[in-house]
Amino acid sequence: xxxxxxxxxxxxxxxxxxxxxxxxxxxxxxxxxxxxxxxxxxxxxxxxxxxxxxxxxxxxxxxxxxxxxxxxxxxxxxxxxxxxxxxxxxxxxxxxxxxxxxxxxxxxxxxxxxx
Amino acid sequence: xxxxxxxxxxxxxxxxxxxxxxxxxxxxxxxxxxxxxxxxxxxxxxxxxxxxxxxxxxxxxxxxxxxxxxxxxxxxxxxxxxxxxxxxxxxxxxxxxxxxxxxxxxxxxxx
Numbered sequence: 199x200x201x202x203x204x205x206x207x208x209x210x211x212x213x214x215x216x217x218x219x220x221x222x223x224x225x226x227x228x229x230x231x232x233x234x235x236x237x238x239x240x241x242x243x244x245x246x247x248x249x250x251x252x253x254x255x256x257x258x259x260x261x262x263x264x265x266x267x268x269x270x271x272x273x274x275x276x277x278x279x280x281x282x283x284x285x286x287x288x289x290x291x292x293x294x295x296x297x298x299x300x301x302x303x304x305x306x307x308x309x310x311x312x313x
Numbered sequence: 314x315x316x317x318x319x320x321x322x323x324x325x326x327x328x329x330x331x332x333x334x335x336x337x338x339x340x341x342x343x344x345x346x347x348x349x350x351x352x353x354x355x356x357x358x359x360x361x362x363x364x365x366x367x368x369x370x371x372x373x374x375x376x377x378x379x380x381x382x383x384x385x386x387x388x389x390x391x392x393x394x395x396x397x398x399x400x401x402x403x404x405x406x407x408x409x410x411x412x413x414x415x416x417x418x419x420x421x422x423x424x
Contacts, residue, residue: 229410240315241355241400241414254411289354296410301345301357302402 202305204290210311216278219308222271223292231302232265232275233289241289247273248296280312314338316403318415325391325422333386333418335401344377344384345402345412348395355400358386391422 203222211217223230231246245255247267255265262281267273277284287309291302316337323331335344343362347355361377361384372389388395398419402412 231412233414240416243411243413246411248410253409293410296404297345297412298343298360298362298410301347301360302355302412303357304354306354 202290202292202303204288204305204308206308207306208309208311210313211280213281213312214279215312216276217280217284217310217312219275219288219290219310221273221275221290221305223273223290224303225271227292227294227303228270229293229296230267230273231291231293232273233291233304234286235289235307236286244275277310280310282312285310285312315413316401316415318399318401318418320418321416322419323421325420327393327422327424328390329422331388331391331420333388333399333401333420334383335385335403335415336381336383337403339382339403341377341379341382341384341403343404344375345404346375346384346386347400347402347414348397349400349417350397358399388420391420393422393424396420396422 205220228249232244234242244257245265246253250267265275287307289304289307291304293302316335319334345360346358349355375386377384398417400414400417402414
């Protein structure tokens with residue numbers, strides 16, 4: 199398996215623009231997580247899905263953030279409009295049965311810079 | 314609630330041992346440990362479940378004290394490849410699969 203695939207790897211955008219981050223989880227995994235990592239706040243859970251259904255979005259910082267999982271093999275995280283404080287590395291991770299045996303597998307991340 | 318890790322950073326010489334601690338104010342169902350190298354994604358090391366203990370690697374092991382709501386990661390005879398940031402992730406008593414990560418412990422192993 200190719201692992202969790204995220205795109206793009208790097209994104210530089212101007213404040214106010216819409217940004218869409220993409221994730222393809224490992225085939226067969228039923229949980230998908232979006233995390234954000236910064237030096238100040240560490241790894242923050244934004245939202246997670248189980249069988250394509252959003253379970254907990256309490257970590258989504260504002261209405262500017264939205265996430266979808268239209269099918270088992272694809273998820274997006276959208277920021278509209280983007281702000282400089284959104285600059286961070288965004289990780290997608292997937293797991294089987296909540297990760298209670300094999301843990302999470304993280305993608306390589308998307309480094310977002312908003313100028 | 315975010316678990317607390319200690320120490321924040323540690324520097325070792327090759328061959329030395331290290332212990333990283335993770336504590337939570339909430340009852341725990343499981344504790345995960347991950348290692349992240351600079352510029353890379355976190356990589357799963359092992360998981361400890363309530364009522365049990367799992368050793369993931371030969372020289373890296375962990376313990377889980379449910380009553381104290383604590384876990385410790387033990388790195389013995391450290392190697393240069395052990396350098397990185399170690400995170401514990403805790404899943405509250407609900408077994409939701411939702412992990413909250415500690416702030417990380419940076420480990421540097423020198424020759």
